[in-house]
Amino acid sequence: MTEPVLTARGLRKVFRSAGRTVAALDGVDLHLAAGETLGIVGTSGCGKSTLARVLLRLVEPDAGSIALAGRDFRSLAGGALRAARRDIQIVFQDPVAAFNPRASVAGVLGDPLRIHGIATPDALPQIVHTLLERVGLPSSLASRPVRDLSGGQRQRVAIARALATRPRAIVLDEPVSALDVSVRGQILNLLDDLRRAENLAYLFISHDIGAVNAFADRICVMESGRMVEEGPPNAVIRAPRTIAARTLIDAVMRLPRQDAASGTPT
Template identity: 50%
Template sequence: MPLLAVSGLTKRYRRGDTLVSAADDVSFTIEPAETLALVGPSGSGKSTIARLVTRLIEPDAGTILLEGTNLRALKPSALRAMRGRLQIVFQDPLAALNPRATVGRVIEDPLKIHTRFSRGERRSRVASLLERVRLDPALASRPIHEISGGQRQRVAIARALASSPTLIVLDEAVSALDVSVRAEILQLLKRIQRETRVAYFFITHDLGVVRAMADRVAVLDGGRIVETGLASEVVSNPQSEIGKALVAAAPRLPRS
């Protein structure tokens, strides 16, 4: 059984008198410990699909099954409990996290929600998570706005890992980082996946990132998936016009 099975996902927005499809009958699956990349140009609907899958916004139609559970059928209390299994990391952690909260508080909050750890156990877990993302545990006392962009993204990843998810959605999570920092974060994510067997749903416009990270790729254009396949095959021989354009524009990142 797939870890995530999305079928017929649809979302339309009204712009004046026109209905615009941000997601048009989108279907895909993600297996345990797999990385699926969703690629497409700006405005193709990638971030909308990320928010639909995590139920940050509601679809007009479609089903979202996580570990066999229909997320759309869950009542609010059950959905909150299920969110521990499904986490999201955004492009801009400074906007996604409380910039005046400390690093420790940001990581501890999901532990309060999704675990029964004591205060001491939570603090120990925060230190362990900071070490996992290659940050000094002493950083826990620093406010988010005082640390660097690369450090903030590592904190966002640590926060996502706090509830031991089976799937993490990464919505352009490395696109705002410097090239050297981006490579470090990608290597970090790959190591975490090897250690924890977590699956990734990687939202990106950059096929260089796909080369480095993905097992499979789905190409999105105008809210519709126009091509899917093994990442190596799609990147080396794209069949769709938008896939060809993305490949032509992609920087080369080594896959290790």
């Protein structure tokens, strides 16, 4: 087996607010190999987004270790931390909240390129053009404010921004949940094409075990800050071993099925 891109051991994060204590992460272990898509599924509030933020070091955990591309990610600071951050990026659920709506598309894509010293000012327009091309957007969008874009276009910009640093891993926190059903498949196809082309590793977070089934190589089921079940998606869906997994499967089964021919619910 190749060395994992990302490994976490014993991650713990407790939130205290308004007299309430929540262990959002209560001893989470995971590993992610190059080119692999690991699905993390669980009901609302089980700690998925906290895991995403902790893995990016946007939130510091109370305990646990994170190895990113063989480095002890939690011990890094300053320039070494900035350099390591190129290896892991995130795409959030809400493409509206993810950006300053007044910023231009080129501005949004230029930020990581500038911060990480990837492009000189002269080279920026060409790199922005290439990034837009890779996510299927016309380069004419570069000068437009992000607020002029549709939800699907914004999420493509968010993916382009994540790609800008040439990461090894991308955390996708419910990347299509806020989008129209009609564009979800297009975004998932784009993500899958990019993963193959770049040997990217994805941590694909979702409450929808059906979506994860189609997209992930392996899934982990999360409940109350813990990983309670792990395996190939088919195996977990066919024979769930925990009530948490069963609940997620039942939630998908209750939804009206899409009729493949007409595209209308049956």
